[in-house]
Amino acid sequence: MTDDLPPGAGATGEPAGVPRAAPAPDAPAPTVGRGGRRRDQAVALAWLVVAWMLLWGDVSWGNLFAGLVVGVAVLLFFPLPPVTFGGRVRPRALLVFAATFVVELISASVHVAAVALHFGYRPRGAIIAVPLRVRTDLNLALTAEVISLVPGTLILDVDRAEGVLYVHLLDVRGPEDIAGSRERVLAVERRIVRAIGSPDEVRRLDIEPVERRNHQ
Template sequence: MTAGSSAVRRTRWRDRIVAALVLVAVWMLLWGVFSWATLAGGIVVAAVVLKVFPLPAVTFAGRPHPLGLLRFAVRFAGDLVRASVQLAVLAFRLGHQPRSAIIRVPLRVPSDLVLTLTGEAVSLVPGSLIVDTDQASTTLYIHVIGVADRDAVERFRREVYATEARIVRAIGSEAEIGMLGRPVPVRRREDS
């Protein structure tokens, strides 16, 4: 056994343990009861789920950056409040039909984890929802409500890029953080 295969094996075990801990935590939160029986049941369910439905490997090349995590959390909370207020204003404007669009956003960092986390963060903010992803090109297709014109579309696209950057700066590797310096992919005429 080589040192490289040993490191890969340790990484796989670490990923499985993290997945099991997350599944147990979700199990306990769903039951709403923190007891030894619930914990034991969660461990059994996590073991069965991980054995019967093995998850594909998701590479995590980075490490948590506490200051980046704090910046992401604070900005995400602010985005939730701001978007909720904007959506409430749209809902109560009588006679106004808000326009919506599906916006294509190719991300700069080619990582499944960054694609997933960016998509989740964008979808959790009211008024936007991921409708499709293209894993090969790490592209998000996002339905957005309340876009009045192309300037609003571009503003939203820049917000997604800013979210991607905050996520990468919170958990990314040095190489991934360096990719944020790449120019934003050029928008073709048919893109919205």
């Protein structure tokens, strides 16, 4: 009730005609300095060069130079959204990631070759949605790139807001293949995060999101 308020006071107890104090503004979002931007661009350029050389399948000085030229052109003429790197490089986990990637690359290549040489066999494809546990732009980009480099799998779309990868599978013979492919995508994410992720991102690997359960 307002009957007990002093004359000239409003319903809030403040004198009439006196404007309220504006709420304190939110703290400004942290900005990335020039050094941070250069570091992020260097990381992006390095990954573009690696992707270029892997796509050509030949590690040579010529491909390295061409990858640098293409990478610089992409960053200049098609600027990517800022992707900050707040993780930590772990050499042992990075070696595990690299070794596992080579093994999976060889295994998938043999499987695709066997499917291609199997006369009269028509492989059945499938598209699956795989929600990732770490939804940063860097993790989405790296996981999608690694999955696309492995024969037999291809990223069709990325839901950046929800952190979901839509993956096309070449040869699906039953539900167990779909479940196994989903687990392989999550295993790639896990190895990437353990190799270069922050401690908080590593902890997220043990959390199973609701979206993942709903997609199973």
